[in-house]
Amino acid sequence: MQKKQLQVIGYASCYGAKDQRCDTGPTTLNSLQLSTRLADAGFDVSWSNNVTPTHVPDSNAETLSLIINNCKELARQTHKAVAANKQIVVIGGDHSGAIGTWSGVHSALQHSSPLGLIWIDAHMDSHTPDSSISDAIHGMPVATLLGYGAAGLCHIESETNKIQPQNLCLVGVRSFEAAEAQLLNELGVKIFYMHEIQKLGLNKVLALAKAHVSRQGNKYGLSMDLDAIDPADAPGVGSPENHGISGKNLISALKSLNFGENFIGIEISELNSERDDVDKTARLAIEAILACLSDPQPRN
Numbered sequence: 288m289q290k291k292q293l294q295v296i297g298y299a300s301c302y303g304a305k306d307q308r309c310d311t312g313p314t315t316l317n318s319l320q321l322s323t324r325l326a327d328a329g330f331d332v333s334w335s336n337n338v339t340p341t342h343v344p345d346s347n348a349e350t351l352s353l354i355i356n357n358c359k360e361l362a363r364q365t366h367k368a369v370a371a372n373k374q375i376v377v378i379g380g381d382h383s384g385a386i387g388t389w390s391g392v393h394s395a396l397q398h399s400s401p402l403g404l405i406w407i408d409a410h411m412d413s414h415t416p417d418s419s420i421s422d423a424i425h426g427m428p429v430a431t432l433l434g435y436g437a438a439g440l441c442h443i444e445s446e447t448n449k450i451q452p453q454n455l456c457l458v459g460v461r462s463f464e465a466a467e468a469q470l471l472n473e474l475g476v477k478i479f480y481m482h483e484i485q486k487l488g489l490n491k492v493l494a495l496a497k498a499h500v501s502r503q504g505n506k507y508g509l510s511m512d513l514d515a516i517d518p519a520d521a522p523g524v525g526s527p528e529n530h531g532i533s534g535k536n537l538i539s540a541l542k543s544l545n546f547g548e549n550f551i552g553i554e555i556s557e558l559n560s561e562r563d564d565v566d567k568t569a570r571l572a573i574e575a576i577l578a579c580l581s582d583p584q585p586r587n
Contacts, residue, residue: 290331293580294368295376297337297387300357302350303383303424304557306525313337313378315569321576323374328577333373334464335364336388338380347422354424355439358387362444364434365391369551374443375508376576379556381425381525382412385510386440388554389432394444396506400549403454403507404432405443407495409514409528411460411467411478418466425557430470452476454505456496459484459515462528481530489532489540501549508551509579513558513568521522521571523563534571541578553579 317334325332338361344350360383361377366374369392377388393402406412412429415436419426424440431440433455434448441448452474461481471478477499479492487495500507509531518527520534555572563569 290329292371292373293325293330293332293376294364295325295332295334295378296361296364296368297335297378298357298361298380298384298387298556299337299339300354300380300384301338302344302422303382304381304525305421305423305476306559308561309379309381309525309557309559311560312380315558315560315566316378316573319566319568319569319573321573323538324573324577325580328581330580338364338384351424351437351439354383354386355437355443355466358384358390358440358443361387362391366395366444367391369395374550374580375552376580377552377554379554379558382408382428382510382512382556383424384556385428385554386431387443388510389508390443390445390449390502392508392551393449397445400504400506401454403505404451405456405458405496405500405507405509405513406449407458407509407515407532409455409459409462409512409524409531411463411471412512413470414464415466415470418464418470429455430467433474433476435470454500454507456499458492481532485530489536490543492550493540493544497544497546501547504549506549506551508553510554510556511575512556515574516568516571521568523559523561523568524557525559525562526557534546537564538571538574538578541575542581546579550579560581
């Protein structure tokens with residue numbers, strides 16, 4: 288039986304975040320034998336050279352230019368992998384990398400299928416340069432993928448928006464600003480806040496999210512900021528928010544979800560190894576990756 292083809296891509300950049308200690312995510316997961324675990328799960332694994340910054344930027348303008356260039360390279364790699372019918376695992380880095388990841392996927396799919404995306408995150412990541420107080424680009428990728436933001440980021444691979452609002456679903460949100468909520472509400476983006484997860488259960492919410500982004504046969508992926516998980520279970524993140532998703536519940540829900548053949552792959556971002564507790568968050572990230580790519584487990 289031929290093994291499934293899987294491309295792992297590292298985005299070793301931290302300059303989209305204020306806490307610039309998340310660039311070692313790819314090397315950390317590599318040191319914890321991610322490739323071996325994936326191979327044992329039945330994949331033929333290739334790991335691309337990590338996308339890395341060429342220098343340390345010293346201004347907001349230089350930071351933007353650097354992230355544009357990094358995202359262009361990341362988009363080139365994801366486009367190539369998806370065009371070759373490989374599933375992808377992208378490991379950040381800060382969540383600005385999602386602009387490159389899904390711009391490349393959109394470009395590879397644009398003549399065959401709309402792109403759907405489940406976005407698991409404590410935050411909305413939907414600021415624009417006009418609404419952001421911090422100017423941190425990791426707070427802007429959702430807006431950028433929807434076509435709102437710096438032109439250099441919005442126009443990677445193509446000048447069209449990469450995701451249509453009806454094909455996007457945010458899960459786990461519990462910290463946001465009014466301008467972000469206004470943009471997403473005006474666009475009609477589906478959002479499951481933490482209080483809805485607590486009411487409905489994570490299994491139900493993820494099933495609804497998957498149905499929402501993959502309807503009409505859409506190809507779809509999953510992008511997860513590890514700060515969606517409660518800090519008690521995932522301390523190794525740059526922007527922790529209390530009262531998050533249980534790590535145990537997350538892995539269980541992902542394992543039980545039938546991702547199906549239209550699932551493109553998973554992106555993991557914001558692993559901050561310096562804030563981690565004996566690789567607790569890193570190991571949880573690996574389990575999340577494996578859960579998304581494995582065959583679903585039957586529910587009791």
